[in-house]
Amino acid sequence: MNVVTPFEGIGASLRRKEDFRFLQGRGQYVDDINRPGQTHAVMLRSPHAHATIDRIDTAAARAMPGVKAIFVGEDMAAEAIGGIPCGWQIHNKDGSPMAEPMHPALALGKVRHVGDPVAVVIAETKAQARDAAEAILVAYTPLPAVSGTEAALKPGAPQVHEAAAGNLCYDWHIGDKAAQEAAFARAARVVKFETTNNRLVPNAMEPRAAIGDFDAFSGDYTLYTTSQNPHVIRLLMGAFVLHIPESKLRVVAPDVGGGFGSKIYHYAEEAIVTWAAGKVKRPIKWTCERSESFMSDAHGRDHVSTAELALDAEGKILGLKVHTLANMGAYLSTFAPCVPTYLYATLLSGVYATPVIYAEVKAVFTNTVPVDAYRGAGRPEATYLLERLMDVAAAEAGLDKVEFRRRNFIRPDQFPYQTPVALQYDSGDYHATLAMALEAADWAGFEGRRAAAKAQGRLRGIGISTYVEACGIAPSAVVGSLGARAGLYEVGTIRVHPTGSVTVLTGAHSHGQGHETTFAQLVADKLGVPTANVDIVHGDTAKVPFGMGTYGSRSLAVGGSAMDKAMDKIIAKGKRIAAHLMEASVEDVEFERGTFRVAGTDRTKSLTDISLAAYVPHNYPIDEIEPGLEETAFYDPKNFTYPGGCHICEVEIDPDTGRTTVVNFTAVDDVGRVINPMIVEGQVQGGIAQGIGQALLEAAVYDASGQLLSGSFMDYTMPRAGDLPDVGVATHTTLCTHNPLGVKGCGEVGAIGSPPAVMNAVVDALRDYGVRHVEMPATPQKIWGIVNAHRIAAE
Amino acid sequence: MYDFAYHKPASVADAVKILAADPEARPISGGMTLLPALKLRLNRPSAVVDLSGIAELRGVTRKGDTLVIGALTKHYEVATSAEVKAAIPALAAMAHTIGDTQVRNRGTMGGSVANNDPSADYPAALLALGATIETDKRQLPADEFFNGMFTTALEVGELVTAIHIPIPEKAGYAKMRNPASRYAMAGVFVAKTAAGVRVAVNGAGANGVFREKAMEAALAANWSADAVAGIKVDPSLLNGDIHGSAEYRAHLVTVMAKRAVVDAG
Incomplete structure (x- = not known):
């Protein structure tokens, strides 16, 4: 063909197809959906962090206008509705399973955090439901509460669950303790460092929403929900909570406005509206309000850690010991237990050839909102701990922080590299990403910039973070052996239509990632179909085979690989059809980007010729090949993928106000093969925005009684455009060695690599003040406190 | 929000009449404080009296050494007014820092002054500039008008109509x-x-x-x-x-x- 078209395949910075509808307000989110006869639900939530429910009087509320029904926990318990299940079981050091207390969808006898749902009101309008919810009288007896991670384990602390003595969920470890102790015994220096990883509220732009719908004639339930993984919700809710067979339960997750992990989990409200729809025989919509989301969406992070690094006399790492306390909140959210264990401690080797590591993690219950995976999930916590520790150790050992890192890097010739904490990294080149970042950030010229800032009364600092993460989750057998109660393969169906356009069904779910574009590019690249003729279908269990959804930067590495495998099947079948049509041997048929050719000849058939023949099989080897051109592949990855790289941040601090400004940020990431560079840049920048948010701005603050002090945007500092620099993003590619696309994933790298780069810069800016460490977030008040204390000491 | 009656008078006299007849009614101008409070059900007025249709309350004029700013003048108008920029550039610059673009195109000086949020900007300007707050009944110096957090000398049903600001050196x-x-x-x-x-x-x-x-x-x-x-x-x-x-x-x-x-x- 001589027609020149713009290249749309792998490597093209194609504009996002989905943005045309998003930017014009034409997206279809759950709250945009209205079912005939729809009613509205409002959750009555606990104002107490911890209390017994002595009595709930709903009589007055039931009599109010428009009220269809009011349900409390006992109503669900009476029908043997199950608790909200946890999808991952961790085992203690002694082999016993973790404490896994019941998590009722509506509180039963006790509330355990502010926001714990106590009753649901269903009414003709939302306003009527709210009015009625206010008329419900709940007699509580407040109990002492515990909110702090360390406080939860103190003797005499209030007990969150009878089934979890001492508030301990689990006491877990990984690594070789004896080897670690031996390594420390011969160390020239041991550097100890303690830090807290601040609790965050995800705050997706779209609040959660759910519509339960029940067809009394067919007995079919439908749940429309803001989910990153509708099949997982169908499995968990159908099998464990409501006992509805899959064939009778459809879960639809349409356009979803951001997730960052917080929309992975099965939430109580989903089960409540689905179950209640069957009771009232009307569709029920629930849409979370922003202030409600602060106290009901799973939070992120919240670790308290101590780390010790053993060095030899030359500054080579001999071993690492880590002790971490992780706050689970009041109940176990779906994947909460794996976050501070297998998504965290397994990353503690970082990019360094650390010979031995021993880590212990205790997870605790508190009277706070449940904590679960949030963009990066465990890996930001590990990276922050390790990369701050590297700076502290370099300073104490009198080593240059870049040279210290380089000296301990895993070298390119060491891949595949087996860490002492279970993971085997397949590829990477940490020296290369470091060198690129140092160059791009003009690391060498920093002292000049620092002096210039000082002349203007500002404190300038530079910080570096070299990191690796594990994503593309995950090999099902491996995670199963570690306690996962689900598989983590992905599915893709390629449906080539008679005239050659393509519909892709994927179990991955797009909630901002640009799948409709990236996945279309995979098809364009391999099958030669223009992206305009490729539609991506996701988010509906009635349309898509059982898939696992999107989180852990898995969509491309796992879901894309499934599509690639399915396209291989399409090509293989197409070659057989083409061989028949061209009267050639199938071994002689080649395929490249839309054209089947008899090797060494000018005889060709287009994909469209083949698809038409497949669906109109007049001249067709019907005895040998089935009609149709549609293939499905399930892909289970052989390993995690390991993106990594180097982030460099430069900050300036105004010592008079304590305000920190990020003036420069450079990211050089290795995310494997890049399909759409523009989307990768956007993903990395978005992750860095959240990383800067964690480092400088965001903190979920509870008081000792369990009240959330940062319960709205008036007190929870979300990063805004003006808080962010123009982030320079570059990539350096080493291919993933075990998936067919060579891709690693880019969704989380920004949030993982950036916080320590920012905080290392903040500490560097304060270097003349003798500051060893600053806890996140580095708020103006906190920085001023440091500056002021120094000033007082100097006087 | 809870249900309330809604009025949109066309004159100050009509607005004051409605407010006088119903002590539980609340005036609303830009609504940048009252609307969120209503949505959060923190406030339950019987009626909301929308002042935005009262043309006489808008605009900036200079009378000798004094700027007179109508109570319904929006932050955006103060920020961009040639009159304000020439006479009191610090006031125009301040208006430009209030909230965001949306807020500046809704919120009004009268509303901000009458609300006297402790962290609002205008009260500091008016107090420092020695402004006089004109209401439908009287003229009050800023020193007597601002009476503590969210508290002013305004009586129930009294409306701020204009702010008179002596032009400073x-x-x-x-x-x-x-x-x-x-x-x-x-x-x-x-x-x-x-x-x-x-x-x-x-x-x-x-x-x-x-x-x-x-x-x-x-x-x-x-x-x-x-x-x-x-x-x-x-x-x-x-x-x-x-x-x-x-x-x-x-x-x-x-x-x-x-x-x-x-x-x-």
Whole structure:
């Protein structure tokens, strides 16, 4: 063909197809959906962090206008509705399973955090439901509460669950303790460092929403929900909570406005509206309000850690010991237990050839909102701990922080590299990403910039973070052996239509990632179909085979690989059809980007010729090949993928106000093969925005009684455009060695690599003040406190 | 929000009549404070009296040495008014820092002044500039109008109609924003006026906007940033929260005062 078209395949910075509808307000989110006869639900939530429910009087509320029904926990318990299940079981050091207390969808006898749902009101309008919810009288007896991670384990602390003595969920470890102790015994220096990883509220732009719908004639339930993984919700809710067979339960997750992990989990409200729809025989919509989301969406992070690094006399790492306390909140959210264990401690080797590591993690219950995976999930916590520790150790050992890192890097010739904490990294080149970042950030010229800032009364600092993460989750057998109660393969169906356009069904779910574009590019690249003729279908269990959804930067590495495998099947079948049509041997048929050719000849058939023949099989080897051109592949990855790289941040601090400004940020990431560079840049920048948010701005603050002090945007500092620099993003590619696309994933790298780069810069800016460490977030008040204390000491 | 009756009068007289007849009714101008409170069900007025249809309350005029700003004049209009920029550039610059573009195109000076949020900007400006607040009944000097956090001399049903601001010799404003809400955590407005130097502090006071007399005296003697550098307000008079302790705010007041003087020139 001589027609020149713009290249749309792998490597093209194609504009996002989905943005045309998003930017014009034409997206279809759950709250945009209205079912005939729809009613509205409002959750009555606990104002107490911890209390017994002595009595709930709903009589007055039931009599109010428009009220269809009011349900409390006992109503669900009476029908043997199950608790909200946890999808991952961790085992203690002694082999016993973790404490896994019941998590009722509506509180039963006790509330355990502010926001714990106590009753649901269903009414003709939302306003009527709210009015009625206010008329419900709940007699509580407040109990002492515990909110702090360390406080939860103190003797005499209030007990969150009878089934979890001492508030301990689990006491877990990984690594070789004896080897670690031996390594420390011969160390020239041991550097100890303690830090807290601040609790965050995800705050997706779209609040959660759910519509339960029940067809009394067919007995079919439908749940429309803001989910990153509708099949997982169908499995968990159908099998464990409501006992509805899959064939009778459809879960639809349409356009979803951001997730960052917080929309992975099965939430109580989903089960409540689905179950209640069957009771009232009307569709029920629930849409979370922003202030409600602060106290009901799973939070992120919240670790308290101590780390010790053993060095030899030359500054080579001999071993690492880590002790971490992780706050689970009041109940176990779906994947909460794996976050501070297998998504965290397994990353503690970082990019360094650390010979031995021993880590212990205790997870605790508190009277706070449940904590679960949030963009990066465990890996930001590990990276922050390790990369701050590297700076502290370099300073104490009198080593240059870049040279210290380089000296301990895993070298390119060491891949595949087996860490002492279970993971085997397949590829990477940490020296290369470091060198690129140092160059791009003009690391060498920093002292000049620092002096210039000082002349203007500002404190300038530079910080570096070299990191690796594990994503593309995950090999099902491996995670199963570690306690996962689900598989983590992905599915893709390629449906080539008679005239050659393509519909892709994927179990991955797009909630901002640009799948409709990236996945279309995979098809364009391999099958030669223009992206305009490729539609991506996701988010509906009635349309898509059982898939696992999107989180852990898995969509491309796992879901894309499934599509690639399915396209291989399409090509293989197409070659057989083409061989028949061209009267050639199938071994002689080649395929490249839309054209089947008899090797060494000018005889060709287009994909469209083949698809038409497949669906109109007049001249067709019907005895040998089935009609149709549609293939499905399930892909289970052989390993995690390991993106990594180097982030460099430069900050300036105004010592008079304590305000920190990020003036420069450079990211050089290795995310494997890049399909759409523009989307990768956007993903990395978005992750860095959240990383800067964690480092400088965001903190979920509870008081000792369990009240959330940062319960709205008036007190929870979300990063805004003006808080962010123009982030320079570059990539350096080493291919993933075990998936067919060579891709690693880019969704989380920004949030993982950036916080320590920012905080290392903040500490560097304060270097003349003798500051060893600053806890996140580095708020103006906190920085001023440091500056002021120094000033007082100097006087 | 709870149900309420809605009125949209076309004149101040009609608005006042509705408000006088119903003490539970609340006037609304831009609604930048009242609307969120209604949506959160923190406020339950019987009626909302929408002032936005009253043309006589809008606009900026200069009368001799005084700027007269109609109560319904939006922040955006103050920020971009050639009259304000020429007469009191610090006031126009302040208006430009209120909220965001959407807020500046909804919120009004009268609404902000009548609400007297301790972290709002205008109360500091009006107090420091020695403005007079005109209502449907009377004229009140700013010193008598602002009576503490969310409290003013306004009687129930009384409406701010205009603000009269004597044009100062020079004026300046600086604020440190609350990192989350972006309201002022500590702001200082300084003005050199015919009636002397006046300094007003917003955002920091435990009882709302207040004048800082020690700084006024210091600046009257020596109009320079150095003159206020050594003056620290008593933290026990200031507000504290998770974003800023009273001690931090006290420090910020001094820093912002210095910057306001520099801003004034």
